[in-house]
Amino acid sequence: MAPHPRFVSRIIFSALVALVPLAAQAAVVTIPYKGPGQIQDLQAHGAQVIAFTRFGVDIEADEKTMSYIMSKPWAPGNVVPQQAPPPGGEVIDANLGLYHTYDENEAALGALVAAYPTLADTIRIGKAYAPNNRNITAIKISDNVLTDENEPEVLYMGNHHARELMSVEIPLKFAQYLLANYGTDPVVTNYDSQVRVERDGLLRVAETWKLSNVNGTFTRFIVTQDHLPDDIDHVQEIGDLTVKAGGQDKKAELKTEGDVTSIAVPDVSSGTTQLDFTYTVKGAVAVPFWRGTPFASRL
Numbered sequence: 438m439a440p441h442p443r444f445v446s447r448i449i450f451s452a453l454v455a456l457v458p459l460a461a462q463a464a465v466v467t468i469p470y471k472g473p474g475q476i477q478d479l480q481a482h483g484a485q486v487i488a489f490t491r492f493g494v495d496i497e498a499d500e501k502t503m504s505y506i507m508s509k510p511w512a513p514g515n516v517v518p519q520q521a522p523p524p525g526g527e528v529i530d531a532n533l534g535l536y537h538t539y540d541e542n543e544a545a546l547g548a549l550v551a552a553y554p555t556l557a558d559t560i561r562i563g564k565a566y567a568p569n570n571r572n573i574t575a576i577k578i579s580d581n582v583l584t585d586e587n588e589p590e591v592l593y594m595g596n597h598h599a600r601e602l603m604s605v606e607i608p609l610k611f612a613q614y615l616l617a618n619y620g621t622d623p624v625v626t627n628y629d630s631q632v633r634v635e636r637d638g639l640l641r642v643a644e645t646w647k648l649s650n651v652n653g654t655f656t657r658f659i660v661t662q663d664h665l666p667d668d669i670d671h672v673q674e675i676g677d678l679t680v681k682a683g684g685q686d687k688k689a690e691l692k693t694e695g696d697v698t699s700i701a702v703p704d705v706s707s708g709t710t711q712l713d714f715t716y717t718v719k720g721a722v723a724v725p726f727w728r729g730t731p732f733a734s735r736l
Contacts, residue, residue, distance in 0.1 A: 464503060467493045469511050479506070488534035491541055495534075536602040537609065539571060545609060546576050553616045558582045576612055580619075640718035647711050655705045655712060662696040673720040675700075681713045 470476075470493050476486060483502045487495040498506060506512055532538060537545060550557045560575045579586070595608040618625040626647075648655065661673040675698050680689040682705075690701045702712060 463497050463499050465495060465497050466503065466506065467495050468506065469493045471511055475511075488532070490532035490534065491538070492532060533602060537605055542605060542609065543572075543574060546574055546612075549576060549612060549616055553619075556580065556582055556616055556619060557612070578612060578615055642714070642716055642718060644714040645711060646714070648705070649710075650707065651705050652707050653703070653705060655702045657700040657702075657714065659698045659700070660696055661693060661698040673718050676717045676719060678714070678716040682711070687712070 465487065470489065479496060482505050483499065485497040487497055546559050550559055556578060558577045560577055561572050562575050563573045565571045565573055593608045593611065595604040597604065615625055620626055659675060661675060675691060678689060678691050678700065680687040680702055687702055692699050700714065
């Protein structure tokens with residue numbers, strides 16, 4: 438009696454499966470970080486970098502790559518492989534991967550103060566609620582940080598809610614940017630502005646530029662057109678411009694070309710140490726969401 442065709446197909450299928458070697462099972466291991474060359478070497482041998490943490494580098498590796506890792510002098514003494522997460526699965530552990538944990542953020546703020554002691558200082562502004570009652574730390578950045586000067590201030594806040602990891606990173610990156618570029622980047626060093634948002638969405642801007650070694654024309658560039666998805670352009674309009682030097686009005690040319698508006702101030706001499714701009718921006722705020730006093734901030 439001939440076997441049923443379906444039974445024959447199952448036998449052939451099972452035989453084919455048996456001939457295919459099983460894929461090597463991946464494992465995740467944490468190794469000490471030894472520099473970019475180490476990572477490039479491991480990637481060339483098939484390792485996948487999952488995350489950099491304060492404990493080292495989390496690496497996903499198959500059996501062959503794991504053997505290569507264990508041949509290195511920096512190999513961890515006791516590797517306990519665990520099943521790698523499936524593609525698209527969760528890879529951020531309690532160390533938060535590349536995001537900063539509380540301890541890492543505290544260390545990063547402390548490192549900034551140590552690197553820029555005349556520009557940065559940390560302040561304990563309170564404690565979080567239980568269970569850990571951790572300190573809430575602020576970093577003050579100023580050109581005269583140890584003195585409480587009578588000048589406008591602005592507050593940037595992050596990490597209002599649990600699990601909002603990016604809100605920690607943005608203020609920290611901004612603090613690092615300001616401190617790393619103060620004294621070398623003229624925008625960071627010399628720019629002072631006050632922005633007032635009116636109820637109709639109009640911005641009133643007051644800027645001060647501190648100058649050095651400028652002769653001829655000083656030009657301020659402002660991006661006034663953004664190209665958004667679905668062929669929508671966000672256009673802003675600069676108006677009501679005044680420019681002063683030493684309290685005296687200065688002639689200025691306002692011109693828009695493409696996506697950028699320029700404010701050109703001619704005949705700026707080396708004796709001019711400061712230019713004060715005031716202007717309005719129409720279209721920067723679509724619909725105000727508050728009712729009451731206009732909002733003002735200082736940068």
